[in-house]
Amino acid sequence: MAEETYHDALVVGTGFGGLYSLHLLKQLGLDVKAIDSAEDVGGTWFWNKYPGARTDVESHVYRYSWDKELLQSSPWPNNYLRQPELQKYFQEVARKHDLYKHIAFKTELQAATWDDRTHQWRIKVSSGKVLVVRYLVTAIGITHKKNVPDIPGLESFKGQVTHSSAWSPEIQYENKRIAVIGSGASGVQLVGALGEKAKSVTHLIRNAQYVLPASYRSVSEEERKLVNQRYDRIWNDVFASAVGFGFPEPNRPTLSVSPEDREKIFQDLWDQGSGFRFLFGGFSDIATNEAANKEAIKFIHKKIREIVKDPQKAEVLTSSDWFARRPLTDDRYYAGFNQENVTAVDLKKTPIKSINAEGIETSDGKTHAVDLIVFATGFDTSDGSYYVVDFKGRNGKSLKEHWADGPQTNLGATTAEFPNLFFINGPGAPFANNPPVTEIGAEFAADLIARAESFRKNGNGSGVVESTKESDNDWFEVTKQVAEMTLFSKTPSWFFGENIPGKTVAPRFYFGGLGRFRAAIAEVKAKEYAGFLFGET
Ligand code: NA7
Secondary structure, eight states: OOOEEEEEEEEEOOSHHHHHHHHHHHHTTOOEEEEOSSSSSOTHHHHOOOTTOBOSSOGGGSSOSSOHHHHHHSOOOBSSOBHHHHHHHHHHHHHHTTOGGGEEOSOOEEEEEEETTTTEEEEEETTSOEEEEEEEEEOOOSSOSBOOOOOTTGGGOOSEEEEGGGOOTTOOOTTOEEEEEOOSHHHHHHHHHHTTTSSEEEEEESSOOOEEOOOOOBOOHHHHHHHHHHHHHHHHHHHHSSSOSSSOOOOOOGGGSOHHHHHHHHHHHHHHOOHHHHHHSSOSOTTTOHHHHHHHHHHHHHHHHHHOOSHHHHHHTOOOSOSOSSOEEOSSHHHHTTSTTEEEEETTTSOEEEEOSSEEEETTSOEEEOSEEEEOOOBOOGGGGTTTSEEEOGGGOBHHHHTTTSOOOBTTTBOTTSTTEEESSOTTEESSOHHHHHHHHHHHHHHHHHHHHHHHHTTSSOSOOEEOHHHHHHHHHHHHHHHHTSGGGGSOSGGGTTTSTTOOOSOSEETTOHHHHHHHHHHHHHTTSTTEEOOOO
16 A cells, blocks of 8 residues: 555645745645755756756846845845756755755656545645645646657667756766757857857757847846845836846837837847837837737848848748737847857758667658757647646646647636635736736636635535636636737647647636736635635535
8 A cells, every 4th residue: 555645735746836835835824845856956957958948038027026024135146047046056956945855856646536435635745645635736837748750760879868847967068960950049149159168069940039138247246235125126017017038028019110219229128128028118010910020020130131141041930920929039049050060950841750779760861960969849838837747626637638629727726526626827827927927827726725725624514625617617718818919829830839749728827917817816806716616505
């Protein structure tokens, strides 16, 4: 018999969402445990250690807002945080709030089955233990399950192979010949960083994307002081805004200004840096209006031609899609292609045929000989993280079966027939800056749990909360309708599950913004948690 332990709650994952959930549930006085498959806290930022890994959200808003002391004191020497700095930040939070003693590391969630008789989750973890809990809070991250394409011959390759999120600091890449497959946020940062030390970097690009500068720089003491003084206002603005990145979101349509002024505004956004700022911080309609989007594209295309001296390379780096995927940010990417050792391969013209002992063979018969292949090919995102676990809700129904037509949740927090299972940044949560998204999610889950607990303690139910099918369906429809109003829905991406063959195509995010999302939660709470059942009988 496996060893069984009983607790009030289990939190899975110790990144932004998990650590805060653990803290909040402790505050509620619950006996709470946490597990993480990693060796330390950090979640996504524990795993992604590849060269060049850093945030593309500015440091002062890529952190928790709820610990004012840490907000004022925790260091951020540069305007964007590098992975090791983030790792330290998470450790600092866990130490300060005495969270480590509750966490079992190197422990993976394998299966969770709801027992309708005892109103508990029975949870199997990789250590062989069984945990029995009332509340199961999953903060397992949207980018957990790696996507590695099935390319024939991979096993015959003589060199080293890694996925971007499995990069180990032991990998020696200096003076090596490296192929990077994939041009999302990870691929772009990798190419920018590897190009500086590798013998050669071959970037294999299926769909080029738009990469905006970051304007990396250090932050002075004076600037830090100024931000510290303004923090209350900064966070109020973040939580009221659409995307929560700490810059103003003007209500100014792109075509409402003269071409000269538009050019100036684009140039100013370019100089300030950040793909998110370029998409949302200059004009109100680049993500929604085709004509506006084309203006932004025109400007970026011109910049690519100016920066990348070799016209053939520039052509491969030039996207013909809408500028409506996750915007990318990196200072070194385009400029790196002016180095002879950094080249680009257009996989639309010459797709990958196979991998052989020497490297990657493309359809033109050429083998791109390398020592290291990096799959920066992304993840089976959002709900994909959930399908590696055997979740069974009421009547033994699996979550995968339950979400077969697309992952439906009530406000990203819960789903019908899976009582007391909570998602932090699950499907249906807002598309916005992740730390505030996870804060909102963790607080809402804690509110639902607190209410269920108060009913239970008053002898008024057994501590069970569940969303209704109707409310899940309503929220799903809202996410679809809002997505339809944007150009994101016209551009295939992982936002809709389109990066994984066979995955149900449906929105994984609410594109209506943080402010509106918070208002939707406030409305539900004001209506006595309409759409949620608390098993009061
Ligand atoms: P992304 O953004 O999903 O990017 C994955 C990239 O890999 C993308 O360019 C894909 O090309 C490419 N890809 C995927 N499969 C293949 C195959 N079979 N052949 C060639 N190219 C392929 O992942 P990231 O890790 O960069 O970023 C994930 C997010 O995590 C990031 O945005 C942050 O929010 C955190 P495609 O465009 O599909 O043609």
